[in-house]
Amino acid sequence: MDRFITGAMLIGAAILLVLLYRHLRRASVERIAQRAGYLDTCRAxxxxxxxxxxxxxxxxxxGHYRGVEADIQVLPDTLTFRKLPALWVLVTLPGPLPVGATMNLMIRPTGVEPFSRFQTLSHQLDRxxxxxxxxxxxxxxxxxxPPEDLVRAHLHIFDDPKVKELVISPKGVRIVFLAEEAQRSRYLIYRDAEMGVAPLAPDLLQPKLDxxxxxxxxxxxxxxQELRA
Incomplete structure (x- = not known):
């Protein structure tokens, strides 16, 4: 009888392990597909x-947006000292521009933004x-x-509180904005930092491109105008 009970327990444990493996495997496949398809709705x-x-x-x-080359990147930030893990979207129009320096304007920099070279720029300016x-x-x-008046004319970009960074450089222009943060209760209880389950909505991206x-x-x-002067 003891052998029967022991055997049944072992079989039950094996079945549970198989079911757990299948669940984790399915979750992994779904997570890979969700991340790979995060920008699918923005292709249009x-x-x-x-x-x-x-x-x-x-x-x-x-691709090209209104005839201009555009590049959209998505970067998860799961650094442990953050209040919550975050998912950043980097919207870039790459291409040479007639400016001689990089200007980076960032909201509440912490010094460890993984998407930015803000801290490597040698001069911090008075606001x-x-x-x-x-x-x-x-x-x-x-x-x-870049001329201060030119930058000031575009400060309305920061009317969106999710915009984190604006970059003007000889290589192009960029806006970085927060797409989402990890769900607070799941992260605090289970340390679950999964983000990007739902695709990025085009109406969040299009204003940044415009x-x-x-x-x-x-x-x-x-x-x-500078060349003509």
Whole structure:
């Protein structure tokens, strides 16, 4: 009888292990598919969209938006000292611009933003009048900063409280915004930091692309005027 009970317990334990493995395997497959498809609903915004994938498994989307090359990256930030893990979206219009320095404007920098080279820029500037009170501004060359009036004309980008960073550089322009944070109760109780279950909504991305298009046009126009002067 003891052998029968022991055998039954072993069989039951084996069945539970198999079921657990299948559950974890299915969850892993679903997570991979969710991350890979996170930008699928945004493909319609692009002409000739191109799909890619980052090391994190999250999708990367390229293509042309209103005739301009665009690049969309998704970056999870699960650093343990953060209040909650976060999912950042990097919206970039890459391409040469007539500016001689990189200018980076960031809201509440912590010094460890994984998506930014903010801390590597050598000069921190005093916050100009009318700039967001909780922002910091850095550059790699004070003498070749983009015109302050040009930047000020686009500060409405930060009317969206989820916008974290604006970059103007010789290589292009970028907006970084917070797409979502980990669900608080699941993270605090289970340390579950999974994000990106639902795809990114196009109406969250499109305004950022439009804002960058307008900013890029003003930077190009300022460069033309400088050449004519």
């Amino acid at each position: 915004l692009m002409d000739t969209p191109r799909n890619g994938r980052a090391d994190s498994g999250f999708a990367r989307l390229g 100009p009048d009318d700039f967001p009170e909780d922002c910091a501004v850095r550059t790699d060359s004070r003498a070749h900063m 804002q960058l298009i307008a900013l890029r046009a003003d930077v190009l126009n300022a460069g033309v």
